[in-house]
Amino acid sequence: xxxxxxxxxxxxxxxxxxxxxxxxxxxxxxxxxxxxxxxxxxxxxxxxxxxxxxxxxxxxxxxxxxxxxxxxxxxxxxxxxxxxxxxxxxxxxxxxxxxxxxxxxxxxxxxxxxxxxxxxxxxxxxxxxxxxxxxxxxxxxxxxxxxxxxxxxxxxxxxxxxxxxxxxxxxxxxxxxxxxxxxxxxxxxxxxxxxxxxxxxxxxxxxxxxxxxxxxxxxxxxxxxxxxxxxxxxxxxxxxxxxxxxxxxxxxxxxxxxxxxxxxxxxxxxxxxxxxxxxxxxxxxxxxxxxxxxxxxxxxxxxxxxxxxxxxxxxxxxxxxxxxxxxxxxxxxxxxxxxxxxxxxxxxxxxxxxxxxxxxxxxxxxxxxxxxxxxxxxxxxxxxxxxxxxxxxxxxxxxxxxxxxxxxxxxxxxxxxxxxxxxxxxxxxxxxxxxxxxxxxxxxxxxxxxxxxxxxxxxxxxxxxxxxxxxxxxxxxxxxxxxxxxxxxxxxxxxxxxxxxxxxxxxxxxxxxxxxxxxxxxxxxxxxxxxxxxxxxxxxxxxxxxxxxxxxxxxxxxxxxxxxxxxxxxxxxxxxxxxxxxxxxxxxxxxxxxxxxxxxxxxxxxxxxxxxxxxxxxxxxxxxxxxxxxxxxxxxxxxxxxxxxxxxxxxxxxxxxxxxxxxxxxxxxxxxxxxxxxxxxxxxxxxxxxxxxxxxxxxxxxxxxxxxxxxxxxxxxxxxxxxxxxxxxxx
Amino acid sequence: xxxxxxxxxxxxxxxxxxxxxxxxxxxxxxxxxxxxxxxxxxxxxxxxxxxxxxxxxxxxxxxxxxxxxxxxxxxxxxxxxxxxxxxxxxxxxxxxxxxxxxxxxxxxxxxxxxxxxxxxxxxxxxxxxxxxxxxxxxxxxxxxx
Numbered sequence: 001x002x003x004x005x006x007x008x009x010x011x012x013x014x015x016x017x018x019x020x021x022x023x024x025x026x027x028x029x030x031x032x033x034x035x036x037x038x039x040x041x042x043x044x045x046x047x048x049x050x051x052x053x054x055x056x057x058x059x060x061x062x063x064x065x066x067x068x069x070x071x072x073x074x075x076x077x078x079x080x081x082x083x084x085x086x087x088x089x090x091x092x093x094x095x096x097x098x099x100x101x102x103x104x105x106x107x108x109x110x111x112x113x114x115x116x117x118x119x120x121x122x123x124x125x126x127x128x129x130x131x132x133x134x135x136x137x138x139x140x141x142x143x144x145x146x147x148x149x150x151x152x153x154x155x156x157x158x159x160x161x162x163x164x165x166x167x168x169x170x171x172x173x174x175x176x177x178x179x180x181x182x183x184x185x186x187x188x189x190x191x192x193x194x195x196x197x198x199x200x201x202x203x204x205x206x207x208x209x210x211x212x213x214x215x216x217x218x219x220x221x222x223x224x225x226x227x228x229x230x231x232x233x234x235x236x237x238x239x240x241x242x243x244x245x246x247x248x249x250x251x252x253x254x255x256x257x258x259x260x261x262x263x264x265x266x267x268x269x270x271x272x273x274x275x276x277x278x279x280x281x282x283x284x285x286x287x288x289x290x291x292x293x294x295x296x297x298x299x300x301x302x303x304x305x306x307x308x309x310x311x312x313x314x315x316x317x318x319x320x321x322x323x324x325x326x327x328x329x330x331x332x333x334x335x336x337x338x339x340x341x342x343x344x345x346x347x348x349x350x351x352x353x354x355x356x357x358x359x360x361x362x363x364x365x366x367x368x369x370x371x372x373x374x375x376x377x378x379x380x381x382x383x384x385x386x387x388x389x390x391x392x393x394x395x396x397x398x399x400x401x402x403x404x405x406x407x408x409x410x411x412x413x414x415x416x417x418x419x420x421x422x423x424x425x426x427x428x429x430x431x432x433x434x435x436x437x438x439x440x441x442x443x444x445x446x447x448x449x450x451x452x453x454x455x456x457x458x459x460x461x462x463x464x465x466x467x468x469x470x471x472x473x474x475x476x477x478x479x480x481x482x483x484x485x486x487x488x489x490x491x492x493x494x495x496x497x498x499x500x501x502x503x504x505x506x507x508x509x510x511x512x513x514x515x516x517x518x519x520x521x522x523x524x525x526x527x528x529x530x531x532x533x534x535x536x537x538x539x540x541x542x543x544x545x546x547x548x549x550x551x552x553x554x555x556x557x558x559x560x561x562x563x564x565x566x567x568x569x570x571x572x573x574x575x576x577x578x579x580x581x582x583x584x585x586x587x588x589x590x591x592x593x594x595x596x597x598x599x600x601x602x603x604x605x606x607x608x609x610x611x612x613x614x615x616x617x618x619x620x621x622x623x624x625x626x627x628x629x630x631x632x633x634x635x636x637x638x639x640x641x642x643x644x645x646x647x648x649x650x651x652x653x654x655x656x657x658x659x660x661x662x663x664x665x666x667x668x669x670x671x672x673x674x675x676x677x678x679x680x681x682x683x684x685x686x687x688x689x690x691x692x693x694x695x696x697x698x699x700x701x702x703x704x705x706x707x708x709x710x711x712x713x714x715x716x717x718x719x720x721x722x723x724x725x726x727x728x729x730x731x
Numbered sequence: 732x733x734x735x736x737x738x739x740x741x742x743x744x745x746x747x748x749x750x751x752x753x754x755x756x757x758x759x760x761x762x763x764x765x766x767x768x769x770x771x772x773x774x775x776x777x778x779x780x781x782x783x784x785x786x787x788x789x790x791x792x793x794x795x796x797x798x799x800x801x802x803x804x805x806x807x808x809x810x811x812x813x814x815x816x817x818x819x820x821x822x823x824x825x826x827x828x829x830x831x832x833x834x835x836x837x838x839x840x841x842x843x844x845x846x847x848x849x850x851x852x853x854x855x856x857x858x859x860x861x862x863x864x865x866x867x868x869x870x871x872x873x874x875x876x
Binding site: 199202441490491492531533534535536537540542543546547548552553554555556 | 762764765766767768769770773775776777778781782783784785787813814816869
């Protein structure tokens with residue numbers, strides 16, 4: 001037999017089968033869509049025809065009965081119901097398995113599909129004797145079609161063999177419509193092209209670097225053209241590897257349908273942005289994590305219909321997938337309107353499993369608690385189901401996404417649903433990066449982390465950096481920007497400024513935090529080809545990889561998040577996310593936290609996490625006015641509501657001092673809203689290991705801790721604002 | 732009599748060898764990019780025709796005193812299951828053929844870091860040659876956890 005013909009048939013059939021999955025699920029929602037039935041009929045008919053022609057008798061006989069049933073549906077002599085859809089979907093699975101077997105072994109396998117065939121035959125009302133014998137225990141087909149979109153739970157009881165959905169690596173095929181203007185290209189070839197382009201980009205960079213030392217007009221013209229062509233070629237080749245995310249999503253309606261039936265739930269899936277394109281290596285990498293997240297949403301997220309109705313929600317749950325480009329990254333959101341995550345339940349579970357010490361869990365914020373589901377070995381399912389709940393859940397999703405340089409964020413409102421937001425880079429192979437130097441070594445900083453560059457002249461440099469208790473900060477347009485010296489972070493030693501005495505600050509963002517990285521010098525931005533580091537260096541979180549620079553020398557790519565963690569810029573919950581549970585949760589480790597110390601009322605010493613402080617202000621007392629029930633001041637052309645901390649926490653009033661003395665205000669900003677916390681005095685900013693104890697419960701106070709040898713109350717910023725007026729806190 | 736071919740090199744006056752089939756190439760000193768925060772035995776990264784390869788300072792790895800001579804080290808690039816790796820050695824020797832009869836397991840008194848790496852000793856005329864296991868140059872504890 002001609003292998004090429006078989007191969008072509010296989011590729012075409014796989015494509016058709018994917019389409020069938022979608023058609024069936026659509027059809028179930030609208031059983032009268034004749035056009036879709038006709039399409040399904042044609043596909044099955046084609047497969048039957050070719051399998052007969054190629055001599056795959058098993059495949060032929062199965063598709064033959066399916067075709068008969070479909071022809072009745074097409075003619076309208078039989079109406080589609082959930083039973084029929086299930087049987088037909090099983091047929092599709094069986095066909096898929098046979099195709100896989102044909103691909104692997106050249107035969108359609110020694111399968112026994114007689115039960116399925118009999119079932120199909122019986123559904124069309126014929127039911128031959130052989131089948132009836134085998135199917136004796138099976139209940140009769142419902143005479144009245146079931147209401148279409150509600151898949152009855154009874155499917156589960158069907159005795160037909162559930163074909164395993166394990167596919168023996170069918171060829172990956174893009175599901176785009178094949179027209180005369182497109183050709184099929186082996187992805188291996190595309191990968192090789194991409195590698196070559198990567199090398200070409202490096203060579204181009206070298207030529208450009210060389211060009212700066214040569215004074216030859218012709219050479220410059222040529223290298224300029226080479227530069228443009230390379231860029232265009234790179235973009236072109238990159239585009240050939242782009243695939244719409246819909247290729248991954250196209251499998252979801254079927255997954256969702258099957259899972260919903262198994263779990264006895266009703267789920268509607270909606271998608272937006274299916275045509276958002278991603279590099280195929282990334283598509284490959286996110287396929288499993290996304291599928292897992294979708295399964296999780298249905299298994300754990302969306303409640304059973306009766307529970308939903310009792311909670312005042314529609315019986316049918318909604319799973320919403322959204323993808324869009326933003327800032328050179330692709331955002332993917334998977335949200336459901338299910339029960340959400342119960343932070344208390346998560347906490348208890350995490351403590352019960354020994355993932356977090358109980359005292360630590362007690363003082364975690366809701367958001368931190370929710371993120372505990374990312375810990376390895378965590379599973380909230382009440383019982384282990386075959387859908388999920390084996391404790392290899394969200395941590396795998398997270399690791400897989402982070403492996404490709406993405407981030408995962410889980411937000412949940414208990415009772416209202418859960419939303420998983422994944423941010424991933426467009427491509428992994430070539431990224432724009434800023435090249436900096438420190439101690440005469442070059443480092444590349446991925447552009448995605450870069451916010452801005454600040455350079456301070458030597459004369460001003462000395463005064464620009466202020467120190468808060470040994471922590472260097474820089475006032476960037478009035479906001480305090482913590483500084484990290486790259487040389488120190490990498491333990492290179494030496495002075496903290498550039499050789500000429502100027503100060504180069506690279507303002508970076510890591511995990512929603514902003515910090516300034518002080519380097520010796522800033523060079524160009526360049527397209528760099530990311531190469532992984534060897535196993536022996538994988539443990540270094542400060543580096544994301546390495547690249548080869550224009551002059552052929554190797555430069556390390558900084559992992560901005562890793563650097564931020566080394567310098568304690570990002571909080572410990574982020575550490576845990578990144579480094580896993582074992583290191584962070586070891587007994588005795590505490591977080592070093594930057595705290596703002598204030599005096600409240602006459603004598604109460606309080607601490608506010610510096611992360612919650614946007615600005616410190618001294619405002620004239622005369623400026624305080626009333627708006628509704630609130631005290632406000634005009635601040636930056638807005639009204640700043642004021643909360644008197646002393647009143648909320650019940651501190652004894654301060655001795656009434658000078659009425660002209662300015663108000664000391666700690667400005668807290670969240671989601672674009674500012675609230676001013678009025679305190680008596682700003683005392684200091686310290687960085688200390690915070691160990692919170694809760695000797696008592698008091699409004700507005702998280703607990704007490706010892707800072708610099710003195711007992712200090714930790715202010716519950718949100719709580720205080722909430723207590724004053726819930727509408728102020730941006731929940 | 733079974734024999735094997737070894738690529739030999741010198742470190743601090745002593746002779747070492749690795750199985751010649753593991754050696755990809757031997758190259759002169761390369762421009763090196765140092766890796767801050769890395770374990771001391773990682774001397775730096777080199778660009779091997781577009782591939783980035785870690786260079787291991789074998790003196791540090793074997794607990795020998797640091798290199799003092801002016802002669803630049805040589806790179807013995809070996810293939811491991813986890814990709815290529817360059818071993819920095821003082822001086823490169825010949826490829827020699829050794830017989831099993833001259834082989835002996837390393838003495839128990841060898842210090843732990845070295846014993847892990849040394850597969851055995853070949854008793855050659857006039858000197859001993861230590862056979863190194865290229866797969867164990869990076870101790871498991873140094874790898875990513």
